[in-house]
Amino acid sequence: MFNNRIKIKELLQSEAKGQEVIVMGWVRTFRNNQFIALNDGSTNNNLQIVVELGLLNDTTLKRITTGAALRVKGNIIPSLGKGQKVELKATNIEILGDCDAEKYPLQPKKHSLEFLREIAHLRFRTNTFGAVFRVRHALAFAIHQFFHQKGFLYIHTPIITASDAEGAGETFRVTTLPLDGTAPKNDDGSINFSEDFFGKSTNLTVSGQLEGELAATAFSDIYTFGPTFRAENSNTTRHLAEFWMIEPEMAFYDIEDNMNLAEEFIQYIIRFVMQNNKEDLEFLDARLAEEEKQKPQNERQEFGLIDKLKFVIENNFERITYTEAIDILLNSPAYKKKKFKYDVKWGIDMQSEHERYLVEKHFKKPVIVRNYPAAIKAFYMRMNEGCEEGKETVAAMDILAPGIGEIVGGSQREERYDVLINRMKQFNIPIEEMNWYLDTRRFGSVPHAGFGLGFERMVQFVTGMSNIRDVIPFARTPKNCEF
């Protein structure tokens, strides 16, 4: 058996009684021809391996370079140095994989995140990305655990779809037709997709919500967690062309139930990470504090990372209506001093600057805004009753988080067949193509609700990483599809 090793995370927690173990990992630094800092990815902390003078010949010593892979046999002893409690006194070191220090891009020094993005295949081996991706894993695990405990079914909605009914942005086309101009054409010159693989025009999914609703109207509570694709030419720190989304959908839920679940959900997964990834968060907290020091005083965040997370799990989210949000903005000093670039009045789709003001300046905590104007929201959101004429609203809700803006978007769905048909007509949705969706309203329709959460934005929020490209292993953005 080859894999008879102990992981470094476990080793560092064990009592040093001279017991013999085997570890494997990659060299982070080799100091003084005597001290190897070894990392195997199980924790951000390195194991210090002590190499006694004379244990290895000169050729082997020279091969212990930054990045080299080692198998080390030794005894766990209390450390004589100050940086760690225990260390491994080596009795045998085997080099599993050499690493040419002159060519290896990761040097024992600070690298910029931009540079590491270019070598994304190697950045897993750094402290920062080690912590980020362990937290990402923990969040994904916590999400499944949360829903599973509540009796939700995990539904796999299709990646390839024929509908762009939600109109949630530009789609990536899926086709097997030739691209050299010889694809079959209709009389009017357009591509004849009836000869394509699926016999119709298809694309990558932009959301699994509509399919999720189908499952929810049978299982009561379901969620999806999968990749989503948007061909928007967005070049920002919070957009990806390929990202992961979580979309729970619940039958017999109204907008209030929906908000309660979303808030409980966010607090649950953050609490999970705080309990299970304490060291990673401490590292990220220190990293962020260091970064903040570089900024001018007035741009610095009020809270450190861990304090921010604590605040979120210990306090209820602020809940306001869209109308109240607009009133707050209209009465704000920022508005009166004409600090906003975009105008504020009832009916507008709030701009980033408005959302940021509400969350970061006014309330200083996550805010749930509900009851948005019907004109600016999707067709499937439920029309509210008793609205003032000209000020019709829908039962939609957005959760806005400090630093990244909209993190959750959801609504109670329109379950009334006639009302839904009217809305679809208003939005020019092809009703015939959506018959499968409308069947849920024809046969045993029930009040239901759901929301969507951008997974990477959540990872950003929890890790404090400012660029979304640094919280997904291999980012897909306009003009970038490496690895």
Add this chain to the structure above:
RNA sequence: UCCUCAGUAGCUCAGCUGGUUAGAGCAUCUGACUGUUAAUCAGAGGGUCACUGGUUCAAGUCCAGUCUGAGGAGCCA
């Protein structure tokens, strides 16, 4: 897609109003030292100044275009 800024050694950057052989820190290599914590000390090597074209006696420096990256905006999750 729009606006702003940037691209000089492996990395992070300096290089003034154009003017000798383009610099520094870190990394790498060589040697010394040996309980170090991004070890330390001494020395060495390392450059098509993003690319293409232009202005000029002379371009890393000025101009135009292209490409790439970053920040902000829009779209949104």
